[in-house]
Amino acid sequence: MSINRIPVHFSDRRRRAIDQFVRRAVTACGVGILLLMLLLFFWLIWVVLPLFSAPGMHQTVNLQLWDKAPALALGSDGQLGWRISRNEARFIPLDGQPAGEALALSGQPDAAVNSSNSSSVLLNVQGGLLLLQPLIHHQHGEWYFPLGDRPLRLPQGAVSQMALTSLNASQWRIAAQTPAGISILTLADQKTVSQILLPQQQAEQLLLSPDGQLLYATVGRLLYVWQISADGAQLRETQTLAQPAQSLHMLAGGRTLLVQDRRGVHQWFAVTGDRGPRLQPIHTFAHSHAVQGIVPEPQRRVFATFTAQGEVALFASKQPGPILHRQLAPGIEALAFSPRGDRLIVERAGAWQQFTLDNPWPDFTWRNLWQKIWYENYPQPDWVWQSTAAGDSYQAKFSLVPMVIGTLKAAVLALLFATPLALAAAMYTAWFMSPALRRWVKPGIEMMGALPSVVIGLIAGVWLAPHISSALAGVLVLPLVLAATLLLCGVFSARLPASLRRPGIEVILLLPVLLVVTLLTLWLSTQLWPHAGEQLVHYEQRNLLVAALAMGFALVPLIFTLAEDALFSVPGALGQGSLALGATPWQTLTRVVLPGASAGIFAALMIGFGRAVGETMIVLMATGNTPVSEGGLFAGLRALSANIAIEMPEAAAGSAHYRILFLSALVLLIFTLLINTLAELIRQRLRQRYSQHEGQG
Incomplete structure (x- = not known):
């Protein structure tokens, strides 16, 4: 008797070498992937970290002044400063070079006010008005008198208080307090274009908005707001202050009014109500009491304060307290910002100090990302x-909460839609379907996962959204109708002939029935309630429902494949033993197979949730991309990933907008890592638990 043997050429040394090589290659690839993830993580942190750096202030230049008289007005373009006192007007180089010749002022002005952009200065020369402009070209300064070099005398009498704003390069609006009342003049080309007189108005403080349409005046504790138009001035509102105002200032953009009193600096801006826009107190800046002077930045909603003791503080409109505080030498008399707010001039008796300011993102804090902020006009x-708007003075708003809420809403609803379908398909395919039919169905479902998400998003946005709008009622009741149809089919299936109750045949019979019921339900909804979506007040065609259906369709193949593999990984002896003991196939599935596969099924759901959180193209094309935190099933939304895809091409490199988008990517990465880590811990716990049960069995 001969035994057939298959010749095997086997080498232990060669096998060990191959195994060792493969082991090292796999280990190197795994370590490389971990290092790549760490590199990506730290690179995102490196881009985002400057957002959280504290503002800085460093002295660069110390200059002695020829004129010892206190300054009435001063300013700077960063390279060349200018100063106006009662005696002279002079340009002063900030690099230590000798100053040029001074412009002698006749009449000795008593007071001065700057326009909102510091391009013009209005002097009060013994009750008359003199407009002076410092023009700087290539570190060379020149003084210009747009309305002539002689003071303008008003027929209403001498001026005691005044306010100035530049309407354009050659037109100005002036408010002047005279014995006869407040005179509002519009001047251009050394001519008075219009003049408005508010009689019997004796204001202590005057302030014009940058566009010249509003005049703020205080009398004691009363704050008057006048609306100025071509037809005249109309009193818009009167507000009662807690204490008499010491000074009024307007931040860049002309929306926020700063009212200084003995308690501190208070922020006001208009809120639209039933009677139109009305000023409303927003908050009082912390640590702003005992302030001697306030100087707003020309281009940003930032202002500086100083005290007699030499304390200088920077405030931003969206921050509750100072963002920078420095103790300097006492005796500060005036401050001046450069146009971009990166330099600050401090004047004290006979000397200038220039400081560089490192304050690129004054409005940004971690609080602004997650807490509610009261923005102007809201x-x-x-x-x-x-993040952007058409106006140059726009105040950017960077709250990540609407995108986080939109991401979670879309992901959770998509998972709720996909989970029942995917798990039911996996259970039926793995346990009840005939092997011949399974060989066709399983690859077919998995092929759905090969569809690009951009194609699914395009179909959802262009085709699915209009059809859901026209058949909304049918879409909402369809799950209940299909569930009822399945129950009825289950009841009547027992009455079918034995030849039609074979595994696989019921699917061929059931699918046409479900298709007919679906089409009939949608058709009836269009007949009974046509255009239901268009008739709803808060319905948006691209909304959460459309995104959830489209994204759920994309999740079904992934969850199905992983769950079906988990069911098949349960040892067959467990199911066979259960059936041998008299359990039905359904009892065996629910009480034996599903608990054994629970770890793999949970991992499938978590991987599907992670895919939904990171999905970009479907939510980009099917949601309307509305960054709102409210809204239900029929409202639009915007996800974090879609927000990055939309706004990254528009963000200037290195800007706050640019870095906050990278911060969004970092938040998305950390969230995904936490979800996956938690899922792995729970999966290991479930696997350990049920493996112990199996060992005891």
């Missing part, structure tokens, strides 16, 4: 994302 504090 009726109440809210989470708002609105």
Whole structure:
């Protein structure tokens, strides 16, 4: 008797070498992937970290002044400073070079006010008005008198208080307090274009908005707001202050009014109500009491304060307290910002000190990302994302809460839609379907996962959204109708002939029935309630429902494949033993197979949730991309990933907008890592638990 043997050429040394090589290659690839993830993580942190750096202030230049008289007005373009006192007007180089010749002023002005952009200075020369402009070209300064070099005398009498704003390069609006009342003049080309007189008005403080349409005046504790138009001035509102105002200032953009009194600096801006826009107190800046002077930045909503003891502080409109505080030598008399707010001139008796300011993102804090902020013209504090607008004075709003809420809503609803379908398909395919039919169905479902998400998003946005709008009622009741149909089919299936109850045949019979019921339900909804979506007040065609259906369709193949593999990984002896003991196939599935596969099924759901959180193209094309935190099933939304894809091409490199988008990517990465880590811990716990049960069995 001969035994057939298959010749095997086997080498232990060669096998060990191959195994060792493969082991090292796999280990190197795994370590490389971990290092790549760490590199990506630290690179995102490196881009984002400057957002959280504290503002800085460093002295660069110390200059002695020829004129010892206190300054009435001063300013700077960063390279060349200018100063106006009662005696002279002079340009002063900030690099230590000798100053040029001074412009002697006749009449000795008593007071001065700057325009909102510091391009013009209005002097009060013994009750008359003299407009002076410092013009700087290539570190060379020149003084210009737009309305002539002689003071303008008003027929209403001598001026005691005044305010100035530049309407354009050649037109100015002036408000002047005279014995006869407040005179509002519009001047251009050394001519008076219009003049408005508010009689019997004796104001202690005057302030014009940058566009010249509003005049703020204080009398004691009363704050008057006048609306100025071509037809005249109309009193818009009167507000009662807690204490008499010491000074009024307007931040860049002309929306925020700063009112200084003995308690501190208070922020006011208009909120639109039933009677139109009305000023409303927003908050009082912390640590702003005992302030001697306030100087706003020309281009940003930032202002500086100083005290007699030499304390200098920087404030931003969206921050509750100072963002920078420095103790300097006592005796500060005036401050001046450069146009971009990167330099600050401090004047004290006979000397200038220039400081460089490292304050690129004054409005940004971690609080602004997650807490409600009361923005200008908004009726109440809210989470708002609105990074750009047409106006140069726009106040950017960077709250990540609307995108986080939109991401979670879309992911959770998509998972709720995909989970029942995917798990039911996996259980039926793995346990009840005939092997011949399974060989066709399983690859077919997995092929759905090969569809690009951009194609699914395009179909959802262009085709699915309009059809859902026209058949909304049918879409909402369809899950209940299909569930009822399945129950009825289960009841009547027992009455079918034995030849039609074989495994696989019921699917061929059931699918046409479900298709007919679906089409009939949608058709009836269009007949009974046509255009239901268009008739709803708060319905948006691209909304959460459309995104959830489209994204759920994309999640079904992933969850199905992983769950079906988990069910098949359960040892067959467990199921066979259960059936041998008299359990039905359904009892065996629910009480034996599903608990054994629970770890793999949970991992499938978590991987699907992670895929939904990071999905970009579907939510980009099917949601309307509305960054709002409110809204239900029929409202639009914006996800973090879609927000990055939309706004990254528009963000200037190195800007706050640019870095906050990278911060969004970092938040998305950390969230995904936490979800996956938690899922792995729970999966290991479930696997350990049920493996112990199996060992005891």
